Amino acid sequence: MRHFFIGVEHIFVTLLQIHGSIAASVMQECGLTPEYVVNAVRRKISKGGKERTFVDLRRTIRAETILDIAQEIALEAGRREVNERDVLLAILEEGQSVPVRVLAALGLNDTQKLIDMARSYTMNVDSQQPYIRVIYGAEFDVDEPLDRHQLLLLRRMFYGYDRIRIERRLTGGYSDATLVVVTPIDGDNRQHAAIAVKINRVDRIYDEAKRYEQHVKNKLPSMTARIEEKPYVLEASGIAGLKYTLVTGSDRVPRDLRMVLAKWSAYDIGDWLQKQLFPTFGHTWWRQNRPYRFQAWQEYDWLLPPVLTLEYMTEERSEKVAEVTQLKAPIKRTHLRHIACDDVVALSKFEVHRVLPESNTIQLAISQGDGATRAYQIEVRGVDFEGVTYYRREKIELIYGRVLQTRNEELLNALYALQPDFQAEFRTIRIAPDLEIPNPVIAYEKLLDDYVNGSLCTVHGDLHPGNIMIGPNRSAFLIDFAHSREGHTIGDWAMLEISLMSDYIAPLLPDSSWDGLREFVQRLIDLNGDDSLLDDSQPSLSALGVVAQIRQIVAQCLVVPDVWSEYYVALTFCSLRALSWQKTVSVTARRLLFLVAGVALHELNTRFKPLPPPKTPSPDDTEIP
Amino acid sequence: MDYKISVSIMSGAEDGNMLEYSLMRGDGRKTATGWVLTIGRHDENDIYLRHDLYTSRYHAEIICDRGAWYLRDLDSTNGTFFENPDDYFNERRIYGTHSLTENQLFRIGRTWLQFESIE
Numbered sequence: 001m002r003h004f005f006i007g008v009e010h011i012f013v014t015l016l017q018i019h020g021s022i023a024a025s026v027m028q029e030c031g032l033t034p035e036y037v038v039n040a041v042r043r044k045i046s047k048g049g050k051e052r053t054f055v056d057l058r059r060t061i062r063a064e065t066i067l068d069i070a071q072e073i074a075l076e077a078g079r080r081e082v083n084e085r086d087v088l089l090a091i092l093e094e095g096q097s098v099p100v101r102v103l104a105a106l107g108l109n110d111t112q113k114l115i116d117m118a119r120s121y122t123m124n125v126d127s128q129q130p131y132i133r134v135i136y137g138a139e140f141d142v143d144e145p146l147d148r149h150q151l152l153l154l155r156r157m158f159y160g161y162d163r164i165r166i167e168r169r170l171t172g173g174y175s176d177a178t179l180v181v182v183t184p185i186d187g188d189n190r191q192h193a194a195i196a197v198k199i200n201r202v203d204r205i206y207d208e209a210k211r212y213e214q215h216v217k218n219k220l221p222s223m224t225a226r227i228e229e230k231p232y233v234l235e236a237s238g239i240a241g242l243k244y245t246l247v248t249g250s251d252r253v254p255r256d257l258r259m260v261l262a263k264w265s266a267y268d269i270g271d272w273l274q275k276q277l278f279p280t281f282g283h284t285w286w287r288q289n290r291p292y293r294f295q296a297w298q299e300y301d302w303l304l305p306p307v308l309t310l311e312y313m314t315e316e317r318s319e320k321v322a323e324v325t326q327l328k329a330p331i332k333r334t335h336l337r338h339i340a341c342d343d344v345v346a347l348s349k350f351e352v353h354r355v356l357p358e359s360n361t362i363q364l365a366i367s368q369g370d371g372a373t374r375a376y377q378i379e380v381r382g383v384d385f386e387g388v389t390y391y392r393r394e395k396i397e398l399i400y401g402r403v404l405q406t407r408n409e410e411l412l413n414a415l416y417a418l419q420p421d422f423q424a425e426f427r428t429i430r431i432a433p434d435l436e437i438p439n440p441v442i443a444y445e446k447l448l449d450d451y452v453n454g455s456l457c458t459v460h461g462d463l464h465p466g467n468i469m470i471g472p473n474r475s476a477f478l479i480d481f482a483h484s485r486e487g488h489t490i491g492d493w494a495m496l497e498i499s500l501m502s503d504y505i506a507p508l509l510p511d512s513s514w515d516g517l518r519e520f521v522q523r524l525i526d527l528n529g530d531d532s533l534l535d536d537s538q539p540s541l542s543a544l545g546v547v548a549q550i551r552q553i554v555a556q557c558l559v560v561p562d563v564w565s566e567y568y569v570a571l572t573f574c575s576l577r578a579l580s581w582q583k584t585v586s587v588t589a590r591r592l593l594f595l596v597a598g599v600a601l602h603e604l605n606t607r608f609k610p611l612p613p614p615k616t617p618s619p620d621d622t623e624i625p
Numbered sequence: 626m627d628y629k630i631s632v633s634i635m636s637g638a639e640d641g642n643m644l645e646y647s648l649m650r651g652d653g654r655k656t657a658t659g660w661v662l663t664i665g666r667h668d669e670n671d672i673y674l675r676h677d678l679y680t681s682r683y684h685a686e687i688i689c690d691r692g693a694w695y696l697r698d699l700d701s702t703n704g705t706f707f708e709n710p711d712d713y714f715n716e717r718r719i720y721g722t723h724s725l726t727e728n729q730l731f732r733i734g735r736t737w738l739q740f741e742s743i744e
Binding site: 009043060064065098 | 635636637638639640641642676712713714730735737
């Protein structure tokens with residue numbers, strides 16, 4: 001803290017930092033992690049100056065007073081030495097110091113209750129038992145239990161506690177990870193602060209831990225959810241877990257934004273996003289933007305289905321096929337255009353992007369680069385992992401496969417599944433007598449190559465209501481950093497707008513028929529033009545207020561004021577992404593998002609044309625007189 | 626008539642120090658309608674905060690005017706703040722003169738002070 005004196009705050013912070021101390025346990029029993037309290041104290045007192053104004057390191061008057069009180073407490077108990085409980089009680093009884101004021105501000109203003117709690121603890125409880133019982137909270141859906149490996153991992157992660165209560169799953173992960181809220185309970189029957197645990201394959205968890213170190217750790221606001229410990233790995237089963245320490249209110253129930261969607265008004269949600277989430281992280285994230293010019297595919301292709309999905313084929317069988325198309329990396333995406341369903345292809349020199357043994361699948365990537373956002377993926381299904389092992393980043397020699405579907409087919413099939421009442425393969429869709437919008441499953445392809453003038457900053461990469469948590473005093477924090485990276489600034493907001501469309505607005509729609517939705521998206525076009533047109537006579541329309549407020553945030557992040565092309569590009573791909581999520585997104589929401597993508601393309605065509613590829617004068621253009 | 630107050634230092638190197646001031650003892654400056662005490666890092670001040678480098682030399686004044694108490698910021702560099710009931714961690718910076726209530730906490734530079742008048 002760079003202070004040249006020892007005050008009560010320093011003593012208190014020390015007490016909290018002793019592992020398993022009474023002070024730390026009392027805080028946890030009150031639903032606050034010791035780290036959170038330490039951060040709050042630090043935030044209140046700030047760092048000291050560079051120069052010291054006196055030579056020795058002295059105690060403040062208040063610190064002396066408190067140590068005197070602690071001495072008295074010890075003497076009354078017949079002891080000569082002061083112990084940690086005496087010091088804690090002295091701080092609480094004195095009641096005027098910075099830490100006590102900070103505790104009061106955090107909602108712990110009943111000092112007498114804290115004193116009673118501190119008195120009731122037995123010191124140095126060694127409650128370590130070989131077996132940790134697992135119990136389930138009332139909100140946990142027992143129809144979807146955790147498997148044996150996950151339970152074993154959780155026991156490993158909470159070693160030292162008597163039992164753990166699994167409160168519930170944090171749904172909303174569009175990833176395949178398991179996220180649960182766990183309350184550890186110690187041998188004294190005390191509940192400690194709840195912790196969110198993410199369980200996934202080892203490589204994903206390590207990847208997230210690495211991203212957290214690289215992009216997130218040093219850019220977090222002082223009081224927010226953190227990954228405090230290294231990942232826990234269960235070697236035998238290939239899974240690993242990460243703990244996010246949570247910050248909860250006095251009721252100890254961590255809430256995510258999804259849980260309040262039904263309770264808060266559209267205005268409240270939007271207002272909270274603008275006044276809490278954006279300022280809290282904006283300072284080190286979204287406002288730290290730097291100019292960034294990119295082609296749309298670089299940032300957004302990964303949201304779309306694989307360019308090719310193949311069924312693995314052995315070499316012997318491929319020899320019986322009359323025609324095999326050779327694909328050798330590096331290759332341009334345009335070369336894949338003539339490939340159709342049932343063709344047999346031979347892939348060579350492609351890099352393995354991801355290995356998914358549970359579904360016998362490997363993913364290859366055409367584009368260079370790394371991380372989860374690699375563009376132009378090729379998925380190979382039905383790989384026999386008994387015979388061959390594939391590693392991430394390895395370059396494959398040769399793989400044969402039969403094309404199950406191309407990306408265009410997959411998108412088109414996803415649209416057919418929505419039972420369109422228009423021609424799914426037409427270039428445009430009529431949504432009003434005088435208004436046609438582009439068909440996104442056709443028009444997206446050209447957009448991938450367009451240049452976008454945007455900005456670059458640390459992005460969360462997967463911002464949706466299940467990842468946004470609400471702490472005490474409605475403070476904002478984020479979890480799940482599996483996609484955090486340096487990326488297109490407003491991509492986060494486009495993603496959030498789309499997930500709110502699907503989770504919040506779609507269920508409110510009075511009419512989920514195509515006609516009803518077409519009428520609704522016309523309101524969206526009005527909103528794109530001028531948000532003052534918002535009509536709050538219907539819940540679904542007033543819900544659009546959330547979108548209007550997100551747009552106000554986006555307006556602050558646009559690289560050129562009032563030029564929305566970068567946002568509509570992001571919006572197009574984020575909404576197309578949801579089209580193939582048949583299991584998790586309702587038909588209504590997918591229909592709505594399909595039209596939202598079309599409307600975004602419509603805005604791009606009519607009001608905000610993205611930039612064509614740069615025209616540098618070529619030598620051939622120069623006319624020689 | 627006498628004026629008497631106590632100012633407790635509530636944070637920093639002098640945390641816990643309680644300072645008492647009275648007109649009779651020669652503290653402060655008498656005005657036509659009351660009494661003025663100065664706060665700052667210069668040793669000419671009545672309330673002399675020597676260890677806080679974020680305090681201006683002449684930072685603020687505690688004023689009694691016709692029996693009411695006020696705090697006035699003297700355009701200090703790092704500011705004078707009141708506790709903010711809406712957000713404990715973002716104190717409210719004050720400019721000019723503000724009324725001071727009994728036991729009120731305020732911050733001069735980085736030092737928290739508590740005001741109490743003694744009858």
